Amino acid sequence: MTTPASFPAATRDAQSARFFDALRDGVLLLRRCVPHGHLSAPETLLCTECASPSLDWAPACGAGRVVTWAAPYTRPDESGIARVSAVVGIVELQEGPWLRTRLLPADTARMRSGAAVILEIAETAGEPVYAFRLAGEDGPAC
Amino acid sequence: MPAHDPATAIAGLGLTDLGKIYGRSPAELAAEAVERAAADAGLALAQIDGLLVSGGTAGGVTPDLQRVLGLRDLGLLAQIEAYGSTAIAMVQYASLAIGAGMASAVACVWADTPLHREGPSAYAQARPRTGFASIAPASGLVGATPAYALAARRHMDTFGTTADDFAAVAVGQRAWAAGNPLAQLRKPITIAGHHASRMIADPLRLLDCCLVTNGGIAVIVTAADRAAGLQQPPVYVWGWGQGHPGYPMHRGSTFGLESGAAASGRAAMAMAGLTADDIDVCEIYDCYTFTVILTLEDYGFCKKGEGGAFASSGALAAGGQLPTNTGGGQLSGYYAWGMTPLSEAVIQARGHGGDRQADRHDVVLASGNGGILDHHSTLIVSPQRRPR
Numbered sequence: 001m002t003t004p005a006s007f008p009a010a011t012r013d014a015q016s017a018r019f020f021d022a023l024r025d026g027v028l029l030l031r032r033c034v035p036h037g038h039l040s041a042p043e044t045l046l047c048t049e050c051a052s053p054s055l056d057w058a059p060a061c062g063a064g065r066v067v068t069w070a071a072p073y074t075r076p077d078e079s080g081i082a083r084v085s086a087v088v089g090i091v092e093l094q095e096g097p098w099l100r101t102r103l104l105p106a107d108t109a110r111m112r113s114g115a116a117v118i119l120e121i122a123e124t125a126g127e128p129v130y131a132f133r134l135a136g137e138d139g140p141a142c
Numbered sequence: 143m144p145a146h147d148p149a150t151a152i153a154g155l156g157l158t159d160l161g162k163i164y165g166r167s168p169a170e171l172a173a174e175a176v177e178r179a180a181a182d183a184g185l186a187l188a189q190i191d192g193l194l195v196s197g198g199t200a201g202g203v204t205p206d207l208q209r210v211l212g213l214r215d216l217g218l219l220a221q222i223e224a225y226g227s228t229a230i231a232m233v234q235y236a237s238l239a240i241g242a243g244m245a246s247a248v249a250c251v252w253a254d255t256p257l258h259r260e261g262p263s264a265y266a267q268a269r270p271r272t273g274f275a276s277i278a279p280a281s282g283l284v285g286a287t288p289a290y291a292l293a294a295r296r297h298m299d300t301f302g303t304t305a306d307d308f309a310a311v312a313v314g315q316r317a318w319a320a321g322n323p324l325a326q327l328r329k330p331i332t333i334a335g336h337h338a339s340r341m342i343a344d345p346l347r348l349l350d351c352c353l354v355t356n357g358g359i360a361v362i363v364t365a366a367d368r369a370a371g372l373q374q375p376p377v378y379v380w381g382w383g384q385g386h387p388g389y390p391m392h393r394g395s396t397f398g399l400e401s402g403a404a405a406s407g408r409a410a411m412a413m414a415g416l417t418a419d420d421i422d423v424c425e426i427y428d429c430y431t432f433t434v435i436l437t438l439e440d441y442g443f444c445k446k447g448e449g450g451a452f453a454s455s456g457a458l459a460a461g462g463q464l465p466t467n468t469g470g471g472q473l474s475g476y477y478a479w480g481m482t483p484l485s486e487a488v489i490q491a492r493g494h495g496g497d498r499q500a501d502r503h504d505v506v507l508a509s510g511n512g513g514i515l516d517h518h519s520t521l522i523v524s525p526q527r528r529p530r
Binding site: 082086096124131 | 268270271272273274275276277278279280281282283284287288289291292293294295296299340341342343344345346390391392393395397398
C-alpha cells in the first residue's frame with residue numbers, strides 16, 4: 001500500500017512554537033479572532049472573515065471532511081516500480097478552516113472527496129504534524 | 143485622433159537555445175535573450191531605455207542585468223515577480239510605462255536554469271521551510287504537482303472531468319508541437335499512451351505535466367506607432383488583465399473550480415472590446431493539462447464545468463474551433479514560464495508559425511498562471527491596429 005517515504009521534517013519557529021507544543025499534546029489549535037470569535041487556519045495572521053489582527057488560539061474538535069485528495073508517487077525504483085508515497089488532501093474542519101494534510105490510510109481505493117475524517121497526530125523527523133484518518137460513513141461529530 | 147496614441151506593440155522577440163542547455167547562468171541567458179529581441183526588432187541595445195527582468199527557480203536575473211548589457215540611462219528598471227503570471231504582467235507594466243512617457247522601448251526578459259547535468263531538477267527538490275510552511279511538505283505535499291493534483295481532483299469530482307479529457311489536451315498539444323521546430327517533444331502520443339504514462343501525483347500522470355527547460359526569452363515593447371517602423375510585423379496590444387483570487391484556506395473557497403482567469407479574462411476582453419467569440423487563437427499557460435481546461439472555462443470559451451468536454455471535442459486542435467497552444471505549449475514545446483504562451487502568441491500573430499500557423503490569427507489571447515492557480519494574467523494581441 002504505502003512505501004515509507006522520507007519527507008522533510010516539520011520544524012518550529014517563534015510563530016508556530018505554541019501550535020506545535022499543543023499538537024504534541026494531541027490538540028489542534030486554530031486562530032480565533034478576539035472581536036468576533038471567527039476561526040481561521042493556524043498559519044493565519046489576519047482573521048479570514050474580518051481581517052482582525054487580534055487573534056488568540058482555540059482548539060479544533062478534530063472532525064472534518066475531505067474536500068479533495070491526491071496521491072503523489074515515488075520515483076520508479078530499479079525495477080521500474082513507483083509507489084504511492086502518501087495520500088494527501090485538503091480537509092475542511094467542522095469549524096470551517098481548511099488544512100493541507102496527510103490522509104490515512106494511504107489507500108487510494110478507499111479515499112474519496114466528501115469522506116468524514118478525524119484528527120490523528122503524525123510524527124515527522126522534527127515536529128509532529130496533523131493528519132486525518134477516514135472515520136466511516138456517519139463520521140464523528142463534535 | 144488624439145496627438146498621443148497610448149497603444150503599444152511587441153516589436154521584438156528573442157529566444158535563446160531552450161532545453162538541456164548547461165553551463166550558462168540565468169543572467170547570461172537573459173542577456174542573450176534581450177540582445178536577440180533587440181536585433182529581431184531592428185533596434186540597437188543602446189535604444190533600449192526600459193528593462194523589466196524576471197527569473198525562476200535559480201534566481202540570478204536581477205536589475206544588475208542592466209550592467210551586464212551595458213545599458214545607460216534607463217528610464218524604467220525593475221525586477222517583477224508574480225510567478226507564472228509575470229511575463230504577461232511585464233508587457234502590461236511596459237505598456238503603462240510607455241504610455242506614461244517613462245520609456246520608449248522596454249525589454250521584458252525571463253531566464254532560468256532548473257535543469258542540472260547531474261541529479262534532479264530544481265522542481266523535484268523540496269525547498270527548505272520552517273514553521274507552518276513546513277507542515278505541507280512534511281505531510282507529503284512536496285512541489286507543485288501534488289497541489290495541482292488536488293485542484294484537478296476537485297474539478298473532476300465536482301464537474302465530471304475525466305482523465306480522457308486531460309489526455310485530449312496532452313495529445314492535441316503534442317500534435318501541434320510536431321509543427322514547431324523549437325518544441326522539445328514532437329513525437330505523436332495517444333490517449334492510451336497518456337494513460338500508460340507513469341503517475342506523478344494521482345490524478346496527474348507524466349503526460350499531464352509540463353517539461354523542465356533551461357533558457358531565456360525576451361520581448362521588446364514599444365509605442366504602436368514606433369513598432370510600425372521597425373523590422374518585424376508589429377504585434378499590437380489590444381487588451382490585458384490580471385486576476386489574483388487570494389483563495390482563503392476556509393469553507394467556500396473556489397480553489398480548483400475557478401481561477402483568476404475569470405476576472406483577468408473579463409478585464410482583458412473589455413479593454414479590447416471583444417468577447418470570447420472574437421478570439422482566433424489561444425496560448426494558455428499549461429503547467430498541467432488541467433490548467434488549460436480550467437482556464438478556458440474561466441475565459442468563457444465554454445460553460446463552467448464543461449472544459450473537459452470542450453477539450454475532448456477536438457476544439458483545441460488544428461482545424462478545431464479554437465486553436466490552442468499551437469507550439470505545443472509547456473507540455474510539449476518548452477517550459478519558459480509565462481514566456482511560453484507569450485512567445486507563441488507573438489509568432490502566431492506575426493504569421494510566422496510555419497507548419498503550425500493558425501489560419502485565422504487576427505486576435506490572439508495569451509495567458510499566464512502562477513502559484514497554485516493563485517495568480518493570473520491575460521494579454522490580447524493582434525497584427526492589426528486596434529479599431530479606435
